[in-house]
Every structure is written in structure tokens, then in C-alpha cells.
Amino acid sequence: MSVNTSLQQKSVKKMDISLSWKKFVKRGNPLFVTVVTTVILALFLMPFLYMVFTSLKNQTQVATTGAPIWPAKYPTYIYSGENTKTYTLKVNKSGFPVDQTINMSDYSGKELEVYKVPQPDGTTKEMALIKGYQKSSIFIDPAKPANDPIVWTGYYLSLSRSWVFAPQWSNYVEMWNDVNYPRVLWNTFFYAFMTTIGVLVSCIPVAYGFSRFRFPGRDILFVVLLAVIFLPTTVTIIPTFTFFSKIGWVGTWLPLIVPSFFANAYDTFLLRQFFMTLPRELDEAAMIDGASPFRVLWSVIIPQSYPVIVAVTVFHLVWAWNDYFGPLVYLSSRMDLQPISVALQRFNTLFGSRPELIQAGSLLTLLFPLLLFFIAQRFFVQGIVITGVEK
Amino acid sequence: MENLTQLPKIGSTESIRDMGPLARREFRNGLLFISPWIIGFLAFTLIPMLATLVFSFMNLKLTDNPFDASKFVGFNNYITMFKDSQIWNMRPDSTPGSLWVTLRYGLIALPVGILVPMGIALLVNHPDLRGHSFFRSMFYMPYIVPFIAAIFLWAGVLNPQFGWVNAILSSLGVPKGNLPGWANDINWVYPAYVLFGIWGIGNAMLTMVAGMQAVPTDLYDAAKVDGAGSIARFANVTFPMISPVVFYNLVLIIVGLFQYFLVPLALNQGTGFPGGSTLFYNLYLYKTFFVFGNMSYGSTLAWTLFIIILFFTVILFATARYWVYYAGEKQ
Numbered sequence: 085m086s087v088n089t090s091l092q093q094k095s096v097k098k099m100d101i102s103l104s105w106k107k108f109v110k111r112g113n114p115l116f117v118t119v120v121t122t123v124i125l126a127l128f129l130m131p132f133l134y135m136v137f138t139s140l141k142n143q144t145q146v147a148t149t150g151a152p153i154w155p156a157k158y159p160t161y162i163y164s165g166e167n168t169k170t171y172t173l174k175v176n177k178s179g180f181p182v183d184q185t186i187n188m189s190d191y192s193g194k195e196l197e198v199y200k201v202p203q204p205d206g207t208t209k210e211m212a213l214i215k216g217y218q219k220s221s222i223f224i225d226p227a228k229p230a231n232d233p234i235v236w237t238g239y240y241l242s243l244s245r246s247w248v249f250a251p252q253w254s255n256y257v258e259m260w261n262d263v264n265y266p267r268v269l270w271n272t273f274f275y276a277f278m279t280t281i282g283v284l285v286s287c288i289p290v291a292y293g294f295s296r297f298r299f300p301g302r303d304i305l306f307v308v309l310l311a312v313i314f315l316p317t318t319v320t321i322i323p324t325f326t327f328f329s330k331i332g333w334v335g336t337w338l339p340l341i342v343p344s345f346f347a348n349a350y351d352t353f354l355l356r357q358f359f360m361t362l363p364r365e366l367d368e369a370a371m372i373d374g375a376s377p378f379r380v381l382w383s384v385i386i387p388q389s390y391p392v393i394v395a396v397t398v399f400h401l402v403w404a405w406n407d408y409f410g411p412l413v414y415l416s417s418r419m420d421l422q423p424i425s426v427a428l429q430r431f432n433t434l435f436g437s438r439p440e441l442i443q444a445g446s447l448l449t450l451l452f453p454l455l456l457f458f459i460a461q462r463f464f465v466q467g468i469v470i471t472g473v474e475k
Numbered sequence: 476m477e478n479l480t481q482l483p484k485i486g487s488t489e490s491i492r493d494m495g496p497l498a499r500r501e502f503r504n505g506l507l508f509i510s511p512w513i514i515g516f517l518a519f520t521l522i523p524m525l526a527t528l529v530f531s532f533m534n535l536k537l538t539d540n541p542f543d544a545s546k547f548v549g550f551n552n553y554i555t556m557f558k559d560s561q562i563w564n565m566r567p568d569s570t571p572g573s574l575w576v577t578l579r580y581g582l583i584a585l586p587v588g589i590l591v592p593m594g595i596a597l598l599v600n601h602p603d604l605r606g607h608s609f610f611r612s613m614f615y616m617p618y619i620v621p622f623i624a625a626i627f628l629w630a631g632v633l634n635p636q637f638g639w640v641n642a643i644l645s646s647l648g649v650p651k652g653n654l655p656g657w658a659n660d661i662n663w664v665y666p667a668y669v670l671f672g673i674w675g676i677g678n679a680m681l682t683m684v685a686g687m688q689a690v691p692t693d694l695y696d697a698a699k700v701d702g703a704g705s706i707a708r709f710a711n712v713t714f715p716m717i718s719p720v721v722f723y724n725l726v727l728i729i730v731g732l733f734q735y736f737l738v739p740l741a742l743n744q745g746t747g748f749p750g751g752s753t754l755f756y757n758l759y760l761y762k763t764f765f766v767f768g769n770m771s772y773g774s775t776l777a778w779t780l781f782i783i784i785l786f787f788t789v790i791l792f793a794t795a796r797y798w799v800y801y802a803g804e805k806q
Contacts, residue, residue: 117603121610124598128614128673131628134639138631146637153639286511293508297501309512312520314726314788316734318757319781322764322774323526324519326537346515377504406621408737413765425623429741432627439631446624453619461612464619468681 139444140251146440156247158197161212165192166229173235176219186214186222186233198226199243201236216240252440259444262435263427272423272452275340275411276404282344283351283400284393290347291355292381296367306356312349325413337421339414340407351396354467358392359385395467398460402453424449524781530774537768552775561759562776570751573759574783580665580755581732587669588728589721592676596683597709611684618677626738629671633657658742661750668753671738679724686717715800722791722799729787733780736761756780 138146140155168189175184196212201223203209211223214233221240224233259265294306328339366388367380375383386393408425415421422430428445435441457464494502506513526541531553533546556562564572571579598604599611617625632638635656644654657667690713698708714721736758739745745762747754760780764773 114603114605117598117601118605121598121601121604124595125610125613129617130639131625131632132617134632135628149636153642286515289508290512293505297505297508299498299502299505302505305509305513308516312516314730315520315524316730316777316781316784318734318760319527319777320520320523322530322770322777323523323541325764326541326770327523329537343515343519345511346519347509347512348515352512377508381508402619406619406623408621408623408741425621428623428627432741433744439634439637442627443631446627449624450620453621454616457616457619464615465612465681468678468685 135443135446138440139255139447140253141255141440142250142252143438143440145247146438152247154249155251157250157252158245159210159248160195161198161226162193162195163191163212163224163229165189167224167231168192169232171233173222173233175215175217175222175235176237177217178219184215184222188233196224197245199223199240199245201243210246211236213240255440255444256448259431259441259448262441263431263445265448267420268422268424268427271421272405272425275337275407275423276401278337278341279344279404280397280400282341282346283348283396286345286347287351287355287396288386288393289381290352291359292377292385294352294356295359296364296377296380296385309349309352313353321413328414334414335418335421336414340410351400354396354399355389355392358389362388391463391466394460395463398456398463399467401456405453527774527777530771531778533771535770537764537770539770541770546771548771552771553779555772556775556779561754562756570747570754573754573756576752576754577733577735577756580668580735581729583665584669584672584732584735585725585728587673588676588679589725591673592679592724593683593721595676595680596687597713599680600684600687611681615677615681617674620674622672622675622737623741625674626671626741629673630658630742633667633670635659659749661752664749664752668738679727682720682724683717686720687713690716718799719801722795726788726791729791730784733757733784733787 137154142155142157144158145151145156165188170185170187170189173184173186174181176182177184191214196214198210198212200208201211210226211234212226214222214224216222216239218239220235220237222233222235225231294302294309324339325334328334333339362385367384370380370384405423406425407423408429411423411426412429415423415426419427419430428442428449431445432442530541532549533541533543534548534551535541535543535546539546560572561570562572562574564570565575595614599607599614604610620628633640635641635654638657640657641654645651655663655666657663658671660667694712694716695708698712703711734757736745736755739747739753739755739758740761743753745754745758745766747758756776757780760773760776763769763776
């Protein structure tokens with residue numbers, strides 16, 4: 085449709101909008117679905133942005149309602165001493181006017197607060213505060229620092245101020261030192277690394293046993309293994325904790341690391357599902373050549389299983405990094421051994437009123453798993469698809 | 476070889492003595508390889524489970540000797556448990572019982588835990604969407620954020636005074652007095668806690684996406700030819716095909732729901748703030764044992780929890796044949 089007359093121009097424009105909206109919403113339009121998905125994703129990931137912004141705020145901004153959502157501070161002006169004269173100004177400190185001597189050279193090199201000061205012509209101007217009292221305040225103009233100071237009648241704290249973008253990176257330094265981050269990081273890595281070794285050296289042989297050997301009772305045992313995934317851990321924790329406490333392991337790493345060397349159900353299942361898909365011809369050929377079952381596992385199965393082994397490793401690393409309950413109950417008396425999740429929670433209890441530090445600490449906590457995710461993305465996706473669907 | 480023959484037979488009709496040498500070797504090797512799991516299962520699962528059961532019939536404190544037979548008290552702990560108002564109290568004017576708290580939270584958490592990942596999976600799998608793998612990864616990504624960091628992030632966003640969500644709501648015109656108080660407000664605490672855990676949907680979402688991708692496209696083509704709209708296609712093709720995945724996630728959610736307690740423990744040290752509304756069943760159990768050192772009552776609560784979960788799981792499995800469709804099992 086081509087409409088050229090200028091008279092109809094207006095209505096056509098309106099129609100075009102509604103037409104394109106209809107076209108936009110119509111099924112089969114990739115743009116609509118993609119835009120809707122993007123909006124939902126943005127809402128879903130919003131806390132990340134909140135964390136980054138908040139972690140860079142200063143304490144004043146955090147406590148001020150109506151402050152911008154991005155990290156900002158009140159502007160200041162450093163006076164570089166262009167004016168060295170001495171003035172005697174009439175000011176009203178708290179009810180009656182007095183003479184106040186201002187020696188401008190005293191303010192050279194000082195950081196002055198900047199306020200929006202109403203001007204005689206009705207506009208406002210950002211001016212730097214020299215001295216403020218309840219009834220009048222002395223300002224200089226940062227744009228013309230050599231000019232004489234002016235006296236504005238009124239309480240300076242009633243003036244509004246603007247915000248300028250100012251990330252406070254020192255929050256990270258403060259957090260780093262307050263939770264003894266290097267120590268906590270080392271503890272977390274140690275815990276994650278030791279238990280990952282435990283998982284790999286125990287789950288791989290068990291998965292191999294379940295996938296490559298036929299023996300009576302195997303399938304029942306495998307069902308039992310799967311059932312453990314659904315078993316509430318609560319029903320075993322009391323005797324386990326009591327036992328570890330009686331043998332003096334509470335307050336050490338041992339109750340957290342030793343059990344990982346006894347094959348957990350989830351990772352075993354993942355590995356077994358993958359081993360089942362490997363052709364048997366290769367291991368049978370190796371067997372005929374006289375290879376022992378250990379040799380077959382080491383030289384035939386493991387080299388073919390690199391994707392699932394990486395998947396189990398990254399899953400477990402993330403799991404250990406995330407683990408809170410185990411370290412909480414076994415290491416509650418040993419602050420020097422606690423990993424990052426427990427340390428962050430302890431910090432939150434102490435510094436609940438410092439959201440900027442909590443958010444900085446949260447960022448330091450999630451950095452490693454997030455990096456791992458972006459490096460090993462496809463292994464995560466593969467691993468979950470194996471566990472969730474083949475059931 | 477000698478001592479292998481003394482092993483009890485495990486669920487089989489033929490005895491090990493009747494096996495040929497080859498089968499016997501396979502049996503020996505198989506057991507050898509799975510032995511780490513068998514030992515771990517006995518030491519960290521089966522024996523502790525039975526010990527919990529035994530403890531629940533005794534009267535033990537953490538410092539007592541658990542082998543002291545004089546400590547047996549029969550069903551006393553269970554009788555106490557059935558009378559315990561901290562579990563059962565349902566009166567709305569007083570502190571709610573912990574089981575009631577758990578169920579009320581579950582009433583929101585359960586549908587959200589299934590429907591939100593399903594909705595996102597449908598969206599991420601939508602044929603018109605551009606950048607499937609990007610969106611799939613991004614919706615999954617928060618799942619790997621340590622839960623302790625995730626709850627601090629969400630608690631910040633949902634802060635009643637300074638949070639972004641209330642800022643958005645008030646910019647949409649919600650009057651200041653009507654803004655939700657989220658985790659500080661007894662009426663909003665459960666939705667708030669569900670949101671604190673919303674990043675946990677990644678796993679369920681990915682399994683559902685994988686399930687949807689496994690649906691043969693000719694099923695959709697056939698449905699289209701029959702004139703089925705998008706809702707009919709979802710109800711008659713997509714949902715039945717992903718129902719095993721939904722079932723699996725439902726069981727995981729129910730098991731997780733009754734054990735839910737780490738969020739209130741981490742956020743307010745298990746005080747139950749606000750107004751006892753976050754004293755979840757498992758939190759009560761945790762405090763009974765780890766704070767008050769009451770081993771026996773803790774064990775009673777643990778076995779009761781186990782039986783409750785078992786009960787719901789059995790019900791779920793019993794209903795499964797009416798709605799879960801296994802492609803391989805056609806009659």
C-alpha cells in the first residue's frame with residue numbers, strides 16, 4: 085500500500101505502528117521470541133549486576149535513600165590555592181550576624197564538598213564549601229577559583245548534592261584482609277582438590293565394575309546405589325558426626341575428605357552411563373592379549389572417557405567449592421581451616437550492616453566456579469544430559 | 476578364592492560354588508572394583524541409618540556412650556514427637572510447627588521448581604529463538620554459583636529498603652505502604668525464599684531441554700497435520716515425552732524440600748525470623764542435635780523425616796504409571 089497524500093500521513097503512521105506490532109508479536113517472528121527471552125534472562129541475572137554495583141559503593145551511598153544504583157560519591161573539589169587573600173565576611177552562625185575572618189590560603193590543597201547553591205538569578209550552581217554554619221555558609225566557585233568567596237544565607241546541609249561515578253575498589257581490599265582471603269582460598273582449593281582426587285580414584289573403578297563385569301547381585305546393588313541419590317542425608321548425619329567426634333576427627337579435614345574416597349552415587353552413575361556406551365571390542369581384545377582388568381581400565385577405558393572424566397571433575401570441583409554444611413559442622417571450631425562458603429557466612433553475621441563488603445565477598449566467592457563454568461561449559465551441559473535423561 | 480566362597484550370596488539363585496572358573500573370576504573382579512562403594516555404603520550410609528534408628532529408641536546425649544543398653548526407652552521419643560507442638564502446631568495465631576512451615580514453603584517451591592524450569596526450557600527450545608546455546612548456557616550458569624553467595628545476592632536485590640525489585644515495583648506505581656517486605660515479612664518470606672533458590676533451576680531446566688530435544692520431530696509434524704495448536708501439541712506430545720524427566724525432578728524436589736534448612740540457617744542463624752516462620756523441620760532437627768546435643772530426639776526426628784519422604788516418594792511412584800510415559804515400555 086502506498087499512500088502519498090500528506091492529509092492521510094498521520095493516520096497511516098499510526099496504522100504502521102500497530103501493523104508492525106502485530107507483525108512483531110506474530111508467531112514465527114524470531115525477533116519477538118528472542119526479545120522476550122532476553123528480557124527474562126536479564127531479570128534472572130539481575131542480581132549479578134546488583135552485586136558488582138553494590139560491591140563498589142562507599143558506606144555513605146549505601147546508607148542514603150535515593151542514591152543512584154551505580155557506584156557513586158558526592159563530588160568534591162580540591163582547591164589549589166589560586167586566591168591567597170584574607171577576607172572578613174558577615175555571617176550568621178546561629179541567629180545573629182558576626183564577622184568571620186577567612187584566610188583563603190588556609191584552604192589550599194584541601195578537598196572541599198560541592199553543593200548545588202541557588203544563585204541570585206534563580207538558577208543553581210555547583211559550588212565548593214569553605215565553611216558552613218546553621219544560618220549561612222561560605223562558598224567559592226570551582227569554575228573561577230581566583231574569585232572572592234560568597235556568603236549564601238541558609239543551612240548548607242539543606243542543599244542538594246549531585247552524584248559522580250566513583251567505584252570504591254578498596255572494598256575488595258578490605259574484604260580480602262578481613263576474611264583472610266588467601267588462607268580461606270587455600271583451604272577451599274585444598275578441600276576441592278583432595279575430594280576430587282578421592283572421587284576420581286574411587287568412582288572410576290566402581291563405575292567400571294558396574295559396567296563391565298557380570299556377577300550375581302550386580303543389578304540389585306546398582307539400584308541400591310541409585311536409591312542413595314534420593315536418600316536424605318539427615319538420616320545418617322547423627323551417628324556419622326558422633327563417630328567422627330569420638331575418634332577425634334571433628335575439627336580436622338578428615339571427615340570431609342576421607343568419605344570422598346568411597347565412591348559417591350551421583351558421579352559413579354555418570355561414569356557408568358558413559359562406560360556403557362563404549363564398545364566392548366577394545367577391552368575384549370586387550371583381555372585376549374593378556375591384559376589384567378586394571379590394565380584394561382587404565383589403558384583402554386580411561387583414555388576413551390576423557391569427556392566424562394572432565395565433566396565429573398568440574399562438577400565435583402564446583403560442588404566442593406559450594407559445600408557449606410559439611411565444613412560448617414566439622415570445622416565450626418577451626419576458623420583457620422574453614423573454606424570460603426563458611427567464611428563468607430561468618431563474615432555476614434558480623435558485618436551484616438556492610439552490604440558493599442558482603443557483595444564484594446560474594447563476588448570473590450563465585451569467581452572461581454564462574455570461571456570454571458565458562459572454560460568448561462560444554463562438559464557441564466553434557467554431564468547433566470547424561471544423568472537426567474538416560475534414567 | 477577360598478574365602479570368596481564364604482561370601483553370602485547377593486540376590487541370586489545360583490551359588491558361587493556352582494560357577495565356572497571364568498564366572499568366578501568375573502565375580503571376584505567385579506566385587507573388587509565395586510568394593511570402595513560397598514565399604515562406603517556400609518560405613519557412611521547403611522550402618523549410620525540403622526544406628527539412627529537404634530538411637531531413636533534410646534535416651535542419649537552427645538556425650539553418652541551409644542552402646543549403653545540401659546538407655547533404651549522404647550517408643551518414648553516417638554510419643555514426645557507426636558505431642559511436640561514445635562512440629563505440629565497449625566494454629567495461625569502462634570509460632571507455626573516446623574512441619575507446617577515446610578509444607579507451606581513447599582506449596583510455593585514445588586510448582587515453581589517444576590514450572591519455571593519447564594517454561595524456560597520451552598523458551599530456550601523454541602524454534603524461533605536465535606542463539607539457542609547462548610541462552611541455554613546463560614540460564615544454566617547461575618546454578619554453579621555457590622548457594623551462600625546466591626542467597627546474599629538475592630537477599631540484596633530483594634532488600635525491602637534498598638533492593639532493586641522494590642525500586643522497580645515502586646516505579647511501576649506500587650504505593651510505598653504496599654511494597655512487599657520479602658524475607659522480613661511473614662507474608663512474603665516464602666516467596667522470598669523461593670526466589671533466593673531460583674538459581675537452582677539450572678539442572679532441571681537442562682534435563683528438560685535435553686528431554687524435549689529427544690522428541691522425534693515427526694511426532695510434531697503428525698500433530699500439526701491433525702490440526703493441533705501449540706497448547707495441544709504441548710499437552711499431547713511434549714509433556715508425555717518429557718514426563719520421565721519431570722518425574723525425576725519432582726522426586727528430587729520433594730526429597731530436597733523436606734531437608735530444606737540451609738537458607739534460614741545461613742541468613743538468620745536459625746532463629747526462625749520473622750515470627751518463627753522459617754523454623755523448617757530440618758532446621759529444628761539440626762538445632763536439636765547440633766545446638767542442644769540431643770542425639771536421640773534428633774534421631775527420632777531424622778527417621779520420621781525419612782519415613783515422610785519415603786511416603787511421598789512411594790505415592791509419587793504409585794501415580795507414575797498414570798502420567799509418566801516410558802517410550803521403551805509400550806504394551
